[in-house]
Amino acid sequence: MPDKHFVIPRQDINREDFTSSIPDFNRRAEIMKTDMGYKCIVTNIVQLTKQEKLFKLRIIDPQERGIFRFKPGQFLMLELPGYGDVPISISSSNSNHEFIELCIRKAGHVTSALFTLGEGAHVAIRGPFGSAFPMDEMAGNNVLLIAGGLGFAPLRAPLFWINEHRERFLNVHVLYGVKEPSQQLFTYQFDEWEKISHITLHTIAEHAEEGWIGKTGMITDLFNDITIDPEHTYAIVCGPPVMFKIVCSYLDKLGIPMNRMFVSLERRMHCGMGKCCRCMVGSTFTCVDGPVFDYWSVINLKEAI
Amino acid sequence: MISMKYQGFTFEKLKIASFDFTCCEGCQLQLANRESSLLDFLELLDIRNFRELSTEKNNDYDIALIEGSLSREDEVERLQAIRRQAKTLIAFGTCACFGGVNSLKNKFPLQESVAEVYPGMQIDTMPVRKISDVVKVDLSIPGCPVNKEEVERIMVHLATGSLITLPNYPVCFECKAQLNTCMFELGEICLGPITRGGCNAVCTSGKTPCLGCRGPSEEINMPAFIELVTERKLSPDDLQEKMAFYNAFEEFCDHEA
Amino acid sequence: MKRDLTLDIRHLTRVEGHANISITVKDGKLLDARWAVVETPRFFEVMVKGMSAERVPFLTSRICGICSISHALASIRALERAMTIEPPDVAKQIRLLAMHGETLQSHALHLFFLVAPDFTGHGSVLPLITSHPDLIKAGLRLKELGNQISTVSAGRCTHPVSLVVGGVSKAPEKQQLLQLRTMIRESKPALDTACSFFRTLTIPEFKRETEFISLCNGSRYPSIGGDIISTDGVRRNENEYLLMTNEYSRDFSTSKFTRLSRESSVAGALARFNNNYDLLHPRAKEAAAAFALQPVCHNPFMNNIAQLIECVHILEDAEELINSLVDMELQEIKTPYAPKAGSATGAVEAPRGILYHHLETSDEGKVVRADCIIPTTQNNANIEYDLGAIAEQALQEGKNDREIEKLCEMAVRSYDPCISCSVH
Amino acid sequence: MIYKVIAKSEFKRFTDALLRDNTSFGPRQVDTDSRGTAVYQFLPVSSSDDVAFDYTATASSAKHFFLPFREELSRFTFNDQEWDQQITYEANPIVLIGLRACDISALNILDDVLLNGHFPSPYYLAKRKNTFVIGIDHLPLPDCFCKSMSHHTISTGFNVFCSDIGEDYYLSINSSKAFNFLKEFETRDPHDDDNCRLVERRKIISNSFLSEVDVTALPSILDIEFDSPVWEKWGNKCLNCGTCAMVCPTCYCYSVEESFDTDLKGASRQKKLYSCNLVDFAEVAGGHNFRPKNGDRLKYRYYHQHRGFAENANQQICVGCNRCGRACLAGINPKDVINDLRMEKESCLTNISSSPDRI
């Protein structure tokens, strides 16, 4: 049969192939953007500490800006072409649809390159990815926000949320520990939060520096300053792994149910979509099932903390 | 001289110099290979001193590529002078990183060797040393010869201020991506499981065992490797000969002996 | 016109390895001309002692980064002859192809990167990238082709991986060979560009009669093995290499010197050309005619042209080799062997001339003694005599010091010396 | 599904036509190992003569036709102050001939993970849709344990699957493409005795398995045995080479690398298959490694393969081909490791008096 041909026709794939079956428009837009990313312009950069900067981004395309929505606790993959992309928690309010703020620590390859950027530079974001803090579920209760160091970055979004819905919460305490006072983030907003939003801030530093009049010690020392009503309290804990362990087991002893404590985990990530498997903890993806987990799930995840 | 502006980054050409010591100059030669991107590669560089390529010399360079090992006192002095000038000193190739094949001569008494090759002559020579025995090395690019693709990537990374890393997995990983039949299955000892990848398993792809020119991979499991050679009843002498070939497993060889 | 001249060039540039030129002329009379190789010796002949034969080619290839394939094959040939191993035909063809790739790559590197700047008046090839873009593209194309031929046939172009005692460890895929053939065909215009460029150059007029030595193996332009012949009529068997070289040391040079019938002799492209003109491919002969080059030519500067002619030959011959390889079964590529005691010489035509490895094995197949004689070594004496003669002639022609210095450098470069290789 | 019977000689004509007109890959012998066993790989083929129809199993799986060892995800081109991003999901059609039931099962599992999850992968889909899969059944090797994993038979995931029933192949046709091609060749509807021969063939295959791995309740055992000394024991043998994941038909973990082009006018984002056994798999900025020990990493491979991850509904993704076991120089293989774990578990169950808070 020499003259017959059996060439397999080529099938072209485009994004719509995937999304045709997904009616929810937001999901659809989200999937379409998982490889391409939203192009953003860096509109403002604030040096917060020696190691951290706050980047304010604006999605350039107004239509895309209209699509991008996230929940407090979610993260995105921030791409600087040529250097790579890194997972970063969103540090701004999710009701702000104009800008996205990211608090970034200079830690290595990509983050160092980001630090040399100036205003007007273009970056891309993919996402948002991951789970969020259950803000609605927390409503009607006291909230403890406990942050260590850079852990304040993922806490800022829920804090904004609480500010914006202050009437729905009882007492809100922020416990914030750092190694050195100069490492404190967002100090310029402390006043506003305390005075306007009636949030009680407790700060502590491990080592005092010149001019520090605040407390020195470990973050757990701050628990002496507050009374906790375990029946009606939710806690959000973000910080280095050791801190999770100490703080959460302390709260556990106080009687706060494990499923009312939330942590945000950090792992190595390359995709953000549960495909590269770099962020596995136990049998769970930090990027899809997390980064926000309740403490009950965490202690059930081997190697989580 | 600005070669490229991108988002507020300005990438300057790399002021580079290349020096060869005791070696075959095969690594320098690689700089002229990979012809398809050679002109772009040369665009990245502001070549200040490169005797093999150019008559012009200029001793104002930032990056020094050091090829070869040291086997004569005057080489040590020359190297120290280079170290004083260079901001980044790169050990370029296996000879520079580990001593390379040249180190095999260290097994023989020096004077006997001289008498054998240059009977009746005075020859200035000393036991072979690697570059880091004498000066601080900022970056190592192993390979006998170096893999031009890797060199190119590292130069791009230097120019763009990106992080420079070598693969930290063993050759086997890349060997499998080439769909090679494992040399051990063919009854040969291969140093792939303990050698740093990044060469695309070029030797095993040509069906010859890896001799470890790229040096030990990260956190190698030497006891398990020795056990595997023993279990398969392969020759321990062959293993020793292979591990000694580039002097890259010096620390492990002694440990075994 | 009587003149004085002192030339002292320390670490000649654009050559492989470290060497110095010094020339002293007083009252128009040559007092001294010296070609001193100051490269650090590595003692390969000592290192191989006790090493298993199968590993030795991998070690000796590291004698030289440019002609590593020749070194590997010289060792392999010596070992196969010492242990009486006959490699399969396919393997022999693959090896020839690998040699072609290396020679092409080496000649291209030499002609375009190292020699061309001399004629255009530049210090390096870099300015030529903008002044002669087509020439450089052609040069890169040929170099890339050379490297690709070696990579396909030997696994890697520098320090080959699949050339082993007994044959080859891996044969190229037919598909790769076919692609290579296409690449060869498509590279021919690049070679034409190169030839036209070199035809526009004025090659310095100079002549000093000398003896040209090369291999000769019957029906093929020499590459691997064969008798050793000279333009003075000497012909000897490979194993008698010592009688052909008569190696001796000079106290100022770490590279040795050799001689045969006269005070000096030459190996290399021009020697091969002078001795084996008849075996060149007709297209190569055509190209030679365009340069009015015919045997026996005694102008060392014409070595560059001989290299170019060889490139033409290589492209044609490599294509023919591939044509025959694609029709062969590529299964039997290695002859199994048992180690045994013996000793033999392996001679191959490296890009720069005859390369001898003489190896002796023990019963267990370990190498117990080695001797390597490198092409550049065989040219050292001739380089030195040429330098004196060139300086004298140039003085008579009334050239100034700078011009003479440049001419001397060019003369040395035309030999394409491979210095670190000669001090092994 | 449509069933047909085709004479082997006619099938050869069919494959000849297909392999001639398309870029095709099939099993070919590449070597004979030192024990005299033939070694096969999926390599380019252009006629049925190139295909080793009687092959046993390939050393490496067919995974890399769908998940290449290295793949460009996107490309950036820079202009004066800015950049553009380009992504293509293009794939050229290929024919893959000779896949075993477990190999096709592996593709179905990859489909599940990469297409049915929360974020489907277009890169994978493009390749999967453009691959024409011809499966062929076979008798298992002594160390195959795909039966234990229930992957020794297959009913989806291929275009056509051939069961060897003597002079003929019993074809299961699962795509209109395959059906249309086959129209041009001589086939017939199966008779009763063809069906009998098929049942018999399946029985023979099923009864030929020599290796068995008890996977009942394995996911929970893996959870319980998280701190078992078994991991350290096998971990101490592991060479951290990643070979197991490279040859595995379902290991899909990867790394992403981005680098500037040499001319600095653009950049490329590339994905590279990775292995959880490599030392830096779980290392984060600052150098902290969440899995610093060989045993931790090895455990994760087993965890992923045999416990499954939340994203794929906790199903096991190992198909039981034992490629990793065959390729591992350290002699680590699923059968031994899992049996070891079970023994651990059983010894602790029989020894009730030991520490009650162990679980």
Ligand SMILES: Cc1cc2nc3c(=O)[nH]c(=O)nc-3n(C[C@H](O)[C@H](O)[C@H](O)COP(=O)(O)OP(=O)(O)OC[C@H]3O[C@@H](n4cnc5c(N)ncnc54)[C@H](O)[C@@H]3O)c2cc1C
């Ligand atoms: C869910 C999540 C939220 C995060 N939020 C923030 C934040 O708000 N602010 C902040 O400063 N940092 C945050 N990080 C950490 C941040 O992602 C790492 O510091 C960053 O990836 C380091 O990249 P690098 O290239 O600079 O470092 P290198 O050490 O050079 O890393 C090289 C590569 O390794 C990978 N990698 C290394 N460390 C990590 C890591 N910790 N997580 C993921 N991938 C890693 C990346 O692919 C990176 O490109 C977060 C991490 C996660 C997982």
Ligand code: SF4
């Ligand atoms: S041949 Fe060598 S590098 Fe390749 S898998 Fe085997 S041991 Fe590893």
Ligand code: SF4
């Ligand atoms: S396989 Fe081994 S010897 Fe060969 S290049 Fe790679 S590291 Fe070097």
Ligand code: SF4
């Ligand atoms: S289990 Fe075996 S194959 Fe896998 S990484 Fe360890 S040693 Fe390598």
